[in-house]
Amino acid sequence: MNNVIFIMGVSGCGKSTIGKLLAQELSIPFFDGDDFHPESNIKKMSNGQPLDDDDRQGWLEALNHLAKQQLTKNSCVIVCSALKQKYRDTLSLGINSRTKWVHLSGSFEKILERLKSRKGHFMPSDLLKPQFDTLEEPKNAITIDISQKPQEIINEVKHQLEEKSEFGLFGLGVMGKSLCRNLAKNGFKISMFNRHVDGVEVDVAKNFKVEFKELSEAKAFDDISAFVNSLQQPRCIMLMVNAGKTIDYVIEDLLPHLSENDIIIDGGNSNYKKTKERNDYLKSKGVHFIGAGVSGGEEGALKGPSIMPSGDLEAYKQVQNYLETISAKDQNGLPCCTYVGPDGSGHFIKMVHNGIEYVEMQLLAEVATILKVMGQNSDEIANTLDSWRSKASSYLLDITTVIFKKKEGNDWLVNKILDKAGNKGTGNWTTIASAELGVPSTLIASALFSRYISFYKEERIQLNSHFKSDKTSDLKLSETEILEAYQFARIINHYQGFKLIVEASNKFEWNLNLSEIARIWTSGCIIKSALMQDLVEVFKTTTNILMNPEMIQRINQYKPSAKKVVSQCIYNDITTPALNEAIQFLNGITTEYASANIIQAQRDYFGAHTYQRIDDASGNSYHTNWD
Numbered sequence: 204m205n206n207v208i209f210i211m212g213v214s215g216c217g218k219s220t221i222g223k224l225l226a227q228e229l230s231i232p233f234f235d236g237d238d239f240h241p242e243s244n245i246k247k248m249s250n251g252q253p254l255d256d257d258d259r260q261g262w263l264e265a266l267n268h269l270a271k272q273q274l275t276k277n278s279c280v281i282v283c284s285a286l287k288q289k290y291r292d293t294l295s296l297g298i299n300s301r302t303k304w305v306h307l308s309g310s311f312e313k314i315l316e317r318l319k320s321r322k323g324h325f326m327p328s329d330l331l332k333p334q335f336d337t338l339e340e341p342k343n344a345i346t347i348d349i350s351q352k353p354q355e356i357i358n359e360v361k362h363q364l365e366e367k368s369e370f371g372l373f374g375l376g377v378m379g380k381s382l383c384r385n386l387a388k389n390g391f392k393i394s395m396f397n398r399h400v401d402g403v404e405v406d407v408a409k410n411f412k413v414e415f416k417e418l419s420e421a422k423a424f425d426d427i428s429a430f431v432n433s434l435q436q437p438r439c440i441m442l443m444v445n446a447g448k449t450i451d452y453v454i455e456d457l458l459p460h461l462s463e464n465d466i467i468i469d470g471g472n473s474n475y476k477k478t479k480e481r482n483d484y485l486k487s488k489g490v491h492f493i494g495a496g497v498s499g500g501e502e503g504a505l506k507g508p509s510i511m512p513s514g515d516l517e518a519y520k521q522v523q524n525y526l527e528t529i530s531a532k533d534q535n536g537l538p539c540c541t542y543v544g545p546d547g548s549g550h551f552i553k554m555v556h557n558g559i560e561y562v563e564m565q566l567l568a569e570v571a572t573i574l575k576v577m578g579q580n581s582d583e584i585a586n587t588l589d590s591w592r593s594k595a596s597s598y599l600l601d602i603t604t605v606i607f608k609k610k611e612g613n614d615w616l617v618n619k620i621l622d623k624a625g626n627k628g629t630g631n632w633t634t635i636a637s638a639e640l641g642v643p644s645t646l647i648a649s650a651l652f653s654r655y656i657s658f659y660k661e662e663r664i665q666l667n668s669h670f671k672s673d674k675t676s677d678l679k680l681s682e683t684e685i686l687e688a689y690q691f692a693r694i695i696n697h698y699q700g701f702k703l704i705v706e707a708s709n710k711f712e713w714n715l716n717l718s719e720i721a722r723i724w725t726s727g728c729i730i731k732s733a734l735m736q737d738l739v740e741v742f743k744t745t746t747n748i749l750m751n752p753e754m755i756q757r758i759n760q761y762k763p764s765a766k767k768v769v770s771q772c773i774y775n776d777i778t779t780p781a782l783n784e785a786i787q788f789l790n791g792i793t794t795e796y797a798s799a800n801i802i803q804a805q806r807d808y809f810g811a812h813t814y815q816r817i818d819d820a821s822g823n824s825y826h827t828n829w830d
């Protein structure tokens with residue numbers, strides 16, 4: 204992986220000497236930034252006039268251009284005073300994560316002494332003071348004390364750059380391991396950490412390293428201090444540990460070893476509110492925090508997940524290259540990883556992703572159940588689902604097809620699985636967030652509660668004997684009608700999921716880009732689908748799926764089938780809550796005069812909560828003595 208090493212510091216700090224030596228030792232090209240000054244700048248400086256920012260702009264852009272060109276071929280060393288952060292921003296524009304900064308730092312007296320002893324340099328020593336005044340200490344640089352000998356400086360820089368890893372992965376569970384292999388395959392120098400627990404987690408990192416060829420260069424640790432010290436500064440450490448309290452414990456374990464401006468990325472399914480709290484807490488410690496939703500399971504993590512990072516934008520730029528390189532790519536080859544927004548917005552959208560995922564899974568479970576009641580065996584269900592791929596393709600449809608084909612002995616495995624659905628809590632949070640934000644995510648709640656109902660297995664069996672069921676196989680439904688009901692509910696599901704994102708974005712002023720969110724969900728993640736692909740375009744013109752002419756047309760086309768499927772399921776006691784809810788929701792959200800007037804009257808009756816009148820546009824409150 205090529206890098207541009209910018210050696211910076213005030214005039215007289217020894218940039219050129221160190222830069223040349225370093226380039227020589229690393230066998231990479233060397234460029235002295237001063238050689239790229241336009242004539243007018245050199246003249247000004249020789250006349251003892253300081254350059255202003257306008258003088259510098261073109262020069263800095265030329266160096267940025269040079270750096271970009273070099274990166275396509277090789278690493279290189281460029282020396283440039285780069286005293287202000289905005290100069291460094293220009294120099295590293297578009298190549299931030301491929302830029303390494305080395306700051307040669309020394310006291311005013313020391314450098315003045317050096318300058319005085321120098322001949323033929325166009326910077327008179329009395330211009331040094333303003334340089335020190337201008338210098339904004341870089342936060343993301345390897346800072347080297349220039350009182351050392353040049354060779355010692357080179358050794359230290361090389362040690363920091365070469366021997367240290369550029370990225371650390373903390374926690375080698377299934378996802379952590381896959382991400383390590385993904386990073387290593389992409390040529391990144393990584394350090395991997397897994398804790399030591401006597402007799403339970405022993406030499407996890409070391410054993411993992413020897414298991415895979417691509418990890419031969421990776422460093423393996425079970426000691427936090429050694430792990431942290433193995434990383435280049437500012438350090439980038441991605442946590443792949445269980446969401447919840449563990450994240451806080453890990454942060455506390457790491458903190459004593461970290462330095463200012465190090466970056467922690469939480470790649471787990473963390474609660475977005477906690478992410479904001481951790482962000483604020485770590486900011487007070489001078490450490491950056493990025494909450495990044497990661498979707499795609501084990502395979503996605505290995506081959507390219509969808510990544511949803513949020514938090515401090517400047518910190519994100521430092522890790523952008525790692526995350527974007529390892530992420531899945533969309534149909535145009537763009538990374539399915541984008542800076543989502545501030546605070547915990549990345550984890551928020553990952554949470555909603557999972558809510559949508561719950562519904563997509565539930566809908567497939569419902570349609571498969573209908574097909575089963577209609578007499579299809581598992582192979583036939585698989586074939587039916589497979590035939591839907593041209594019209595409703597999605598990752599979840601694909602895996603469900605494979606699931607239905609899987610046999611164990613003479614029977615299908617799916618029929619042997621206990622019908623109690625687990626959950627790790629994100630669907631729960633999505634439902635809570637919906638309630639808190641006042642957004643009717645009825646399908647997500649319905650999918651979540653279906654899992655909860657499934658959990659009451661023993662009670663279900665008991666109650667089954669008390670209640671008569673009209674279940675027959677006499678469903679008069681075509682496969683097309685079932686497919687259309689499924690497509691109908693999927694649109695409503697996506698409407699509700701994105702609605703929740705819109706409302707959160709408004710409430711928390713996150714300014715989220717829906718089209719971009721849909722785009723990073725077109726590949727790598729669990730809810731990637733042809734519909735998601737369509738939504739990338741839909742969200743370019745509206746934030747409301749149900750306002751889009753194409754979606755309106757589809758809903759109108761599919762609704763009769765949805766009604767027919769759901770009503771027959773009700774008649775036949777087939778449980779299809781998500782399909783049902785989709786119809787109920789569309790009816791509700793398209794009702795001009797709803798039944799809420801009656802609720803208002805009831806509230807006013809028993810609690811004098813007052814109501815507004817449709818014949819009074821002023822919004823005045825009325826109370827009636829109803830008796």
Ligand code: 6PG
Nearest residue numbers: 498499500557626627628629729
């Ligand atoms: C993903 C998944 C992933 C995981 C969930 C499952 O996007 O890769 O959503 O995050 O599968 O934790 O959640 P439940 O256990 O709650 O179904």
